[in-house]
Amino acid sequence: MLELIVISTLNGVLFGMLLFLLSSGLTVIFSMMGVLNFAHASFYMLGAFFGYQLTRWIGFWPALILAPLLVGAVGMAVERYGLRQTHKHGHVAELLLTFGLAFAIEQVVQMIWGKLPMDYRVPELLDFPAFTIFSTNYPAYKMFMLLVSVVIFIALLVVLKRTRVGLIVQAALTHPSMVAHLGHNVGRVFMLVFGVGTALAAVAGVIAGPALVTQSDMAALLGPILFVVIVVGGLGSLPGAFFASLLIGLLQTFAVSMNGSLASVFGPLDPSTGASLLTDVWNVTIAQIAPILPYVLLVLVLIVRPMGLMGTRET
Amino acid sequence: MTELTSSAPSPTGSTPARNIGFYAAWGIFILAVVLLPLIFRSGGSHTTFSLIGIAAIFALSYNILLGQTGLLSFGHAVYYGLGGFLAVHGMNAIAAHGLPVPLPFVPLIGGFAGLMFGIVIGWVSTQRAGTVFAMISLGIGELVASSSLILRSFFGGEAGITTNRTDLPALFGWNFGPQIQVYYLIGFWLVISAIAMYALTRTPLGRMCNAVRDNPERVQFIGYDPHVIRYLSFCFAGFFAGIAGALAAINFEIANAAYLGAVQSGVVLFATFIGGVSYFFGPILGAIVVTMLQLELSDVTTVWQLYFGIIFIGIVMFAPGGLASLLMMHRPLVRAGTLSMILPAYLIAIVPTLLFACGVILTIEILAAYSQGNAASSTIRLFRIPFEAANPMTWLAAAVLTIGGFFVARMTWRGVTAAWDRAMTAARERGYHA
Amino acid sequence: MRKLMLAALALPVLALPVFGTPASAADTVKIGYIDPLSGGGASVGEGGLKTFQYLADQINAEGGILGQKVEIVPLDNKTNPQESLIQAQKAVDAGIHYITQGNGSAVAAALSDFVAKHNSRNPGKEMLYFNYAAVDPILTNEKCNYWHFRWDANSDIKMEALTNYMKGVPTIKKVYLINQDYSFGQSVRTEARKMLAAKRPDVQIVGDELHPLLKITDFAPYIAKIKASGADSVVTGNWGQDIALLLKAAADAGLKVNWYTYYAGGAGGPTAIKQTGLDHQVFQINEGIPNAGYKPSVEFEKTFRAKVHMSLWYPRAVNEMRMFKAAAEKAKSLDPVKVAAALEGLEFDVLDGGKGVMRKEDHQFLQPIYISSFGSLTDKEPFDEEGTGWGWKEVAKVDTAQATLPTTCKMKRP
Structure with a gap:
């Protein structure tokens, strides 16, 4: 029992940190620009593929720096030539633009790299088990992912709270038009924010690529759960996103490790009743519903506390 | 929202x-x-x-x-x-x-x-x-x-x-x-x-x-x-x-x-x-x-x-x-009877625009043929005209259509803009507003 | 105004349908290939399409079927049942009388239903549905249908073959079941429980997991459970990313068990296994591998790889096309009704050696089944997979008689 709790906690934290890596960029974009960027996961995928390609050419470590810069540049171009034109037509238009973008990016990736998974490996430097708990290995690479997430969290916090750019971003969270009136080039700030947000997604892609599967459908796999994270955490709240990522990671991991169902608590139903909705509900295990728990959490949080767990502004 | x-x-x-x-x-x-x-x-x-x-x-x-x-x-x-x-x-x-x-x-x-x-x-x-x-x-x-x-x-x-x-x-x-x-x-x-x-x-x-x-x-x-x-x-x-x-x-x-x-x-x-x-x-x-x-x-x-x-x-x-508002923006022109002032400009503009679109389609299809690794045997049919994906002439055609089409189209659409303004002004003079 | 201008630039793209589809001659027999050619399942669907096109070319080079050329008409269903029905309707409009499909039991069930209804409502315009990979047992049991023929062993038969093999492996003591939570995964799990209990009552089922289909990004918690259970073998019907991510997570955690899988050999599977370094610990059940050394199969694989640049995923597709030809020639007609009658009970020497038969009662093809493991190869096994240097090695061959199950089908015949 203790073994399962320790290991589930570890796995939950690891998964939560991956979620945070991805959602940190999204929460910055969403909270500042109000853009529901449905292509965010596509930028994550671009990061993974750029990372893969650059790793083959120049090695993993340079790729870890270069790929996010490239993707950030792509993101800035998207903001400059796409979103900025669409901004005046409202959020639905922006949202659909990113929808269309997600379609196009997936197809372009398929055209360049094909539809099969890439052979994207963990760098040799980190390809060893870091430690072993209860005879389960934890690869050094996962620890590296954890470290990167924490570093990014701290770095973002420092930038947002302690620098001038952060000040503007913070101000724009609550009083977007006031910031513009004060004479700041909101357009450039937005472009920068979008670039940084997509670059963060790309960092997640480069890092998660070898750990997960690098394939042209990897974006679709992570899509909506990112919105769950940032909305549950509270828009514009980086600590909120961090906390929500951890919460969702742990929630899913622990739910998976539990086999309980109504049948196991109250005993099986009389078999003569036959299959019905009741038997379905009765026999479903907590592990089976684990992946939908984040959505339950989302709906509940929004009903009870619409600004999210740690948000200050109503969404 | x-x-x-x-x-x-x-x-x-x-x-x-x-x-x-x-x-x-x-x-x-x-x-x-x-x-x-x-x-x-x-x-x-x-x-x-x-x-x-x-x-x-x-x-x-x-x-x-x-x-x-x-x-x-x-x-x-x-x-x-x-x-x-x-x-x-x-x-x-x-x-x-x-x-x-x-x-x-x-x-x-x-x-x-x-x-x-x-x-x-x-x-x-x-x-x-x-x-x-x-x-x-x-x-x-x-x-x-x-x-x-x-x-x-x-x-x-x-x-x-x-x-x-x-x-x-x-x-x-x-x-x-x-x-x-x-x-x-x-x-x-x-x-x-x-x-x-x-x-x-x-x-x-x-x-x-x-x-x-x-x-x-x-x-x-x-x-x-x-x-x-x-x-x-x-x-x-x-x-x-x-x-x-x-x-x-x-x-x-x-x-x-x-x-x-x-x-x-x-x-x-x-x-x-x-x-x-x-x-x-x-x-x-x-x-x-x-x-x-x-x-x-x-x-x-x-x-x-x-x-x-x-x-x-x-x-x-x-x-x-949306498409509906694209159509409906012509309504004052139709009612005022000034739609005819803009139609010629449309007709002129549509030709290079179509050519530009063809160029884009051709470019994408050539790239797709190459990415699927069957460029050599692949024939693209556009308006029933066959193009061979591996033929440099096709590439040239795609490039000319895309780039040329784009610039010509941009020019002709300036004409459309001018015609639109004229038609709209005329419509306003007759008391029809957008 | 600028807006208007650029909108007009975008509009002609809507006129795309001007692309012509190549006209085809009247003396061809067309087979509609309804499988995903875009979206998540596209990598698999494209491989299948290339396979069928190769097979059609091969038949055409030998003079076609009854003098008619075979043409494969690709119809993209995006792995969506509704879309598949639309594509099937398109096939009907194009005068196609044969359709083939493999990916997704939901799609297969919808298509089987469609073909049955179409044939009963449009006598004289019948169409046949050749299923090469959808393995839900229900299609040849409760929902069996005269116009549906299946060349892949259904999942129960595969489990029968697998458990017949496991019966003779005494080192298997604790088995863990992990499957995708939908009809196929559930039938794998129920049959595994039932058959293991009957054939190896000493084997303990230490875990029985269902996880959502294609939604898991991190299998580490599942691996933790497997590890905690002390299992020595895992049986899984997982496919696509669900098998790749599962194996990766296992390798990361250093889990040492044997993996008995249905689909580890699918597109991308070998790459993932090679990455994990699980040498000869991953097994698959299918209808044949060229590394088993059967001469015609080796020859076929060589020419196929040289031409199509992929390995043959679907030996059953070869059986399907060759049997189609044989049935048409036996019936001396390409009329679907006569071909269907000729296919019933047709015996056939399968590509990988041995006898197979299209069972009359339920239109399930019965054939020998192979268990093979993936890993480093010796000189005797010339074929690797996806350029990894690793390949499939025969572990056991289960004869047709050992890979057969009774059917509950009560077929309504026209």
């Missing part, structure tokens, strides 16, 4: 001439629904028309939320899907018990299913508008779609539940086996639903929905509860989505998890927006375009997703009011 601008149709301008135009438009619509399948007689076109009809009802129902009440939903397919499932269960029950209910009444089952779930789910989710509503709808959409795989006895798991529409009692000798009979069933419901939904926009409730969309605070000041109005609008949207879902179930004779999923919710959002949310007929246009794209695009090109993406980006960026 409240920036959805929309011009509410003015209730005051009901001159006799307008009335004639109004009834003529509906008359043409009904006539088209009746006559089109008699003109295009292949089985394929009947299938296409049926799907367009279903998509049109669905998109119109979505526009009750998006266009009229300003609610952006990511989970509208929930009501469509549940309507479909209830309809299939209803059809199976009718067939099993030999009830005297003919098929044309089955969509009501779906409608009431949609309404019921709208009543249950709507109350909590419409408490707020904007992002909160959007995210709740996203969450509920995922929840229902995932549960459909868990609650197997009702949803039939991944395979879904099948039915046989010909097992129901025949009506006037129609057993609804042939596609054309199903089409007319769908067409009948399309006309009924469209009229009902249009009437809804003219009721005080419809007006209040617009008010809630534009300024919920003022609605509150004058003594209405925006939550209740959003809720009522949500229930109506659920009802008509349920009808559309039931019609889909009748058409395919199967209901499965794909009905409820995020893809279906996304498609209806696309169709409604592309068509244009500000005009009642916009979603119908959008339904036609999106259904045709879904059906045809994958037949003619392997990289249809890329075209899909480009088309949407193009429309969102350059025609954010």
